[in-house]
Amino acid sequence: MNQTPNIAADRLPPDILARNFSDAHPPLTEGQATIESDRCFFCYDAPCVEACPTGIDIPGFIKKISTGNITGSARTILESNIFGGSCARVCPTEILCEGKCVRNSQEDRPIQIGTLQRHATDWQMGTGEQPFSRAPLTGKRIAVVGAGPAGLACAHRLAMQGHDVVVFDARPKGGGLNEYGVAAYKLADEFAQKEVAFVLSIGGITVENEMVLGRDITLASLRAQYDAVFLGIGHAGVRALGITGEYFPGVRNAVEFIEDLRVSPTKSDVPVGRRVVVIGGGNTAIDAAVQAKRLGAEEVTLVYRRAAENMSATTVEQEWAQTNDVTIRYWSAPVRIDGSEDGVASVTFARGLTKDGRPVYDQGEYTLEADMVLKAVGQLFLPDPLAEDEIVIEGGRIRVDAEGRTTMTGVYAGGDCTAGEDLTVAAVRDGRNAAEAITADLMKAGN
Amino acid sequence: MADLSINIAGIRSPNPFWLASAPPTDKEYNVRRALEAGWGGVVWKTLGEDPPVVNVSSRYGATRYNGQRMAGLNNIELITDRPLAVNLAEIKSVKKDYPDRAIIVSIMVPCVEESWKRILPLVEETGADGIELNFGCPHGMSERNMGSAVGQVPEYVEMVTRWCKQYTRMPVIVKLTPNITNILNPARAALRGGADAVSLINTIQSVVGVDLDAMAPMPVVDGRGTHGGYCGPAVKPIALRMLGEIARTPDTSVLPISGIGGISNWRDAAEFLVMGATSLQVCTAAMHYGFRIVEDMIDGLSNWMDEKGFETIADVTGRAIPNFVNWNQLNLKFKTLASINQDACIKCGLCYIACEDTSHQAISKTLLNGERHYDVIDEECVGCNLCAHVCPVDDCITMVPQPVEGVETWNEHPNNPMSKIPAKAG
Numbered sequence: 001m002n003q004t005p006n007i008a009a010d011r012l013p014p015d016i017l018a019r020n021f022s023d024a025h026p027p028l029t030e031g032q033a034t035i036e037s038d039r040c041f042f043c044y045d046a047p048c049v050e051a052c053p054t055g056i057d058i059p060g061f062i063k064k065i066s067t068g069n070i071t072g073s074a075r076t077i078l079e080s081n082i083f084g085g086s087c088a089r090v091c092p093t094e095i096l097c098e099g100k101c102v103r104n105s106q107e108d109r110p111i112q113i114g115t116l117q118r119h120a121t122d123w124q125m126g127t128g129e130q131p132f133s134r135a136p137l138t139g140k141r142i143a144v145v146g147a148g149p150a151g152l153a154c155a156h157r158l159a160m161q162g163h164d165v166v167v168f169d170a171r172p173k174g175g176g177l178n179e180y181g182v183a184a185y186k187l188a189d190e191f192a193q194k195e196v197a198f199v200l201s202i203g204g205i206t207v208e209n210e211m212v213l214g215r216d217i218t219l220a221s222l223r224a225q226y227d228a229v230f231l232g233i234g235h236a237g238v239r240a241l242g243i244t245g246e247y248f249p250g251v252r253n254a255v256e257f258i259e260d261l262r263v264s265p266t267k268s269d270v271p272v273g274r275r276v277v278v279i280g281g282g283n284t285a286i287d288a289a290v291q292a293k294r295l296g297a298e299e300v301t302l303v304y305r306r307a308a309e310n311m312s313a314t315t316v317e318q319e320w321a322q323t324n325d326v327t328i329r330y331w332s333a334p335v336r337i338d339g340s341e342d343g344v345a346s347v348t349f350a351r352g353l354t355k356d357g358r359p360v361y362d363q364g365e366y367t368l369e370a371d372m373v374l375k376a377v378g379q380l381f382l383p384d385p386l387a388e389d390e391i392v393i394e395g396g397r398i399r400v401d402a403e404g405r406t407t408m409t410g411v412y413a414g415g416d417c418t419a420g421e422d423l424t425v426a427a428v429r430d431g432r433n434a435a436e437a438i439t440a441d442l443m444k445a446g447n
Numbered sequence: 448m449a450d451l452s453i454n455i456a457g458i459r460s461p462n463p464f465w466l467a468s469a470p471p472t473d474k475e476y477n478v479r480r481a482l483e484a485g486w487g488g489v490v491w492k493t494l495g496e497d498p499p500v501v502n503v504s505s506r507y508g509a510t511r512y513n514g515q516r517m518a519g520l521n522n523i524e525l526i527t528d529r530p531l532a533v534n535l536a537e538i539k540s541v542k543k544d545y546p547d548r549a550i551i552v553s554i555m556v557p558c559v560e561e562s563w564k565r566i567l568p569l570v571e572e573t574g575a576d577g578i579e580l581n582f583g584c585p586h587g588m589s590e591r592n593m594g595s596a597v598g599q600v601p602e603y604v605e606m607v608t609r610w611c612k613q614y615t616r617m618p619v620i621v622k623l624t625p626n627i628t629n630i631l632n633p634a635r636a637a638l639r640g641g642a643d644a645v646s647l648i649n650t651i652q653s654v655v656g657v658d659l660d661a662m663a664p665m666p667v668v669d670g671r672g673t674h675g676g677y678c679g680p681a682v683k684p685i686a687l688r689m690l691g692e693i694a695r696t697p698d699t700s701v702l703p704i705s706g707i708g709g710i711s712n713w714r715d716a717a718e719f720l721v722m723g724a725t726s727l728q729v730c731t732a733a734m735h736y737g738f739r740i741v742e743d744m745i746d747g748l749s750n751w752m753d754e755k756g757f758e759t760i761a762d763v764t765g766r767a768i769p770n771f772v773n774w775n776q777l778n779l780k781f782k783t784l785a786s787i788n789q790d791a792c793i794k795c796g797l798c799y800i801a802c803e804d805t806s807h808q809a810i811s812k813t814l815l816n817g818e819r820h821y822d823v824i825d826e827e828c829v830g831c832n833l834c835a836h837v838c839p840v841d842d843c844i845t846m847v848p849q850p851v852e853g854v855e856t857w858n859e860h861p862n863n864p865m866s867k868i869p870a871k872a873g
Contacts, residue, residue: 041839045812066513
C-alpha cells in the first residue's frame with residue numbers, strides 16, 4: 001500500500017511488540033484446571049453440549065480432567081472436534097457453551113469451558129501423538145478444496161474412515177482463517193500451523209498448496225478424478241462501504257491488515273496509522289482495532305452503525321477492545337471519506353437512532369480525523385470458480401442439505417461458503433458431518 | 448449469653464472444646480498455643496513407658512474428595528516418642544499456668560498392673576485434671592498388645608479401668624475403639640471397671656489409598672505401607688451412631704461422654720452434644736487449619752444456643768436421644784414428597800438422572816417454552832430425599848411432609864410375620 005507520513009511501521013520497540021502479540025489469555029495451570037473442573041456439576045443432558053455446534057461432551061471431558069484422565073479428556077473433545085485446540089481459543093464461548101452453563105443461573109459465573117478445553121487439547125498436542133487411527137483402507141480417494149477448519153476437519157474424518165484425501169488450498173500455508181484471519185494473540189506461537197500438523201498426523205492426507213480453484217484446478221476435473229469432492233472454500237470477497245473516498249491511500253480492508261500481521265513474524269514491518277478508524281461490528285473489526293492499538297496507533301476508534309447489542313462481536317469482545325483503549329462509537333453510519341492522493345484525512349459519519357423499529361440516520365453528522373481507515377463490514381462468498389458447474393447458489397452461498405450435500409452429485413460443501421454461522425466451530429462441524437455423509441453415500445453406492 | 452462451661456466427671460473447663468490426644472498435643476509449645484487460642488482443654492498425647500516408641504517418617508494419608516482436602520485423614524503415628532519425664536515436666540508447667548483449663552493425660556502402658564501402678568502417681572503429680580486410657584490406637588501399639596488390642600477385649604477394658612480407679616484419685620475417662628462390632632460391650636466393661644466417663648471414637652482401621660506407582664498403601668514408608676487410623680469429617684457419621692448408642696441405652700446412659708470424630712465446626716459440635724456428648728474433642732480440623740478454628744466453634748455454638756434458648760451445655764446434651772430409635776419404631780404411615788422450586792432450578796438435570804437411573808422414576812423431564820423443565824411425579828415419589836441431596840442449589844428441592852393419619856410401625860404392620868403373633872406373647 002502507499003505510505004503516507006502518518007502511516008508507519010516499527011512504532012514500538014521489538015520487546016513491546018512481542019509482548020503485545022503474545023498469547024492474550026494464558027493457559028490454566030494444573031492447579032487452576034483442577035479447581036475449575038471440580039466446579040462443573042456434571043449436568044445430565046447438559047445445556048452446554050447443546051450449545052456447542054460440534055456437540056462436544058463437555059461435562060464428560062471436564063469430569064475427566066478432574067479425575068486426572070487427561071488422555072481421555074482430550075480424546076472426548078477431539079473425537080467431536082479435531083480443531084478443539086483452536087476452538088478453545090477463538091470460540092465466542094460466552095454465546096455458546098459458557099453462555100448456557102447452568103452456573104450462570106446460580107452464581108453468574110460459568111465454568112471456564114474454553115480454557116479447560118485448551119488445557120486438555122494442549123496436553124494432547126504436547127505429547128506429539130495423534131489419538132486416532134485409520135480404519136482399514138477403502139481405496140476411495142476424496143478431494144477437499146480449502147485447508148481451513150471445514151476442509152481439514154472433513155479430511156481428518158475421511159482419513160480416519162480409511163479413505164485417502166488430497167487437500168487443495170490456494171494459500172502457501174494451510175489453516176485457512178486460523179492461519180490468516182484471526183488476531184495474532186488469539187492463536188499465538190504458530191498454533192495454527194502446529195494444529196494443522198497435528199490434524200494431518202493421522203496420515204492419508206496430502207496437501208497441495210497454492211492451488212486455486214478455477215485457475216489450477218476445476219470442480220469438473222476433481223469430480224472426474226476423485227470419488228467425491230468437498231468444498232470448504234470460505235469467503236474470498238470483502239464488502240465495500242460504497243461511499244466516496246473509499247479508495248484513498250490509507251483506506252484498506254481489515255482482513256488484509258489482519259493477514260499482514262499474521263504473516264509477519266515480528267509485526268515490526270506492518271505499518272499502522274496514528275489515528276485509526278475501524279468501520280464494522282464483527283470480530284474482524286475488533287481484531288483489527290485492538291491489533292492496530294497494540295501495533296502502536298495513538299488513537300483507535302471503532303465505529304458501528306447500530307447499538308452494542310446489535311454487534312456480531314460479543315459483549316466480551318467489545319469489552320476486550322475497550323480495555324485495549326479502543327473507543328467504540330455506536331449508531332454512526334459512514335457518509336464519506338475525505339482526503340487526497342496523499343492519503344485519507346477524515347471520515348464523516350451520520351448519527352442515527354431507532355424510529356418505529358428501524359434505524360434512521362438523521363441526527364446530524366460528525367467527523368473523525370484519521371490517517372488510516374480499516375473496513376470490516378463483512379466478507380462475501382465469491383461463486384465465480386463454480387460458475388461452470390451445476391452447483392446451486394442460494395442467498396450468496398452454496399446450497400447444501402443438512403448433511404452437506406450440494407446440488408451436484410458427489411460434491412459436498414461446508415464452512416463459510418455455505419449458510420449458517422461464520423464460526424470456526426461451525427465449519428468444523430460441517431466438515432466432519434460432510435465426511436460422514438460422504439462415507440455413508442460411498443458405502444451405500446456399494447462401489 | 449449461653450454458659451459454655453462444663454463439668455464432666457469432675458473435670459471442669461470453660462468451654463467443651465478440647466484438643467484430642469494426638470500430634471497437636473504432643474508438646475508444651477503446641478499446647479500453650481492452643482490454650483492461648485481459646486481451647487477449653489487438651490488431652491495430652493499418649494504417654495507410655497520409657498524407652499519411648501520410635502515413629503516413622505511419612506505419617507499421614509488423606510482422602511481428597513472433589514477438591515476438598517482432608518475429607519478424611521489417616522495416620523500411622525504412634526504415641527509420644529519423647530521421654531516420659533520430659534512430658535511430665537511440661538504437663539506440670541502448663542497446668543500451673545492454665546489452672547482453669549482441663550488438662551487430661553492420655554496413657555497407654557502394657558496390660559500389667561505394675562505398669563499402671565507405676566505411671567499413675569507420676570501423672571497425678573503434674574496436677575493434671577484427669578486421665579484418658581488409650582484403648583483405641585488401631586496401629587502399631589495394638590501389635591504390642593496395647594491400644595485397640597485392649598479395647599477390643601471387654602474383660603481387659605474392665606480390668607485396666609479398675610486398676611486405674613484403684614491407683615489414682617484422678618477421674619478416669621476410657622477412650623473406646625470403634626474397631627469392634629458392638630460399642631456397648633466395651634462401654635459396659637468400662638462402666639463395670641468404675642470409669643468416670645468414656646470418650647469416643649478413636650480412629651478406625653484404614654488403608655486411606657494406594658500409591659499406584661509405588662504399588663503400596665499410603666502413606667508410603669520406603670516402598671511399603673501399613674494400615675492406619677482414620678479420622679476427620681468422613682468418620683463423623685460413624686462416631687455419632689456409636690455415641691448415640693451409648694447415650695440411649697439405659698445402663699450405659701449414666702456414662703458422661705466426651706465426643707470425638709470429625710468435629711470441624713460448631714454445627715458438628717452441636718450434633719455431638721445433642722447425641723449425648725458433654726465435652727468435645729477435636730484433632731483433624733485443627734491439624735487442617737490451625738488452633739484458630741476454635742473461635743468460630745465457641746462463637747457459633749454460643750449463638751446457636753442463644754437462638755434455641757439453651758442456657759447451659761447440660762441443657763443441650765442428649766436432646767436428640769429420645770428421638771434416636773430403632774428402625775422398627777419409625778412410623779410407616781409418614782410420607783414426605785420432593786418439591787422443586789422452579790424459580791431456583793438451574794436446569795442441571797442431576798435430580799432427574801439420579802431418580803431415573805437409580806431410584807423411582809419420579810421426576811419428569813420435559814421442554815416448557817423451549818426450556819428444560821423438571822417436575823416431581825408425586826404418585827411415584829417415595830420421599831427418599833436423593834434428589835434433594837444431589838441438587839447443587841440450596842433449598843431448591845425441599846422435602847414436604849404430608850399430613851399423617853396415625854402411627855403404624857413395623858411392629859404392628861400386617862407384613863411383619865411377627866406382628867401376627869397373638870398379643871399375649873408380648
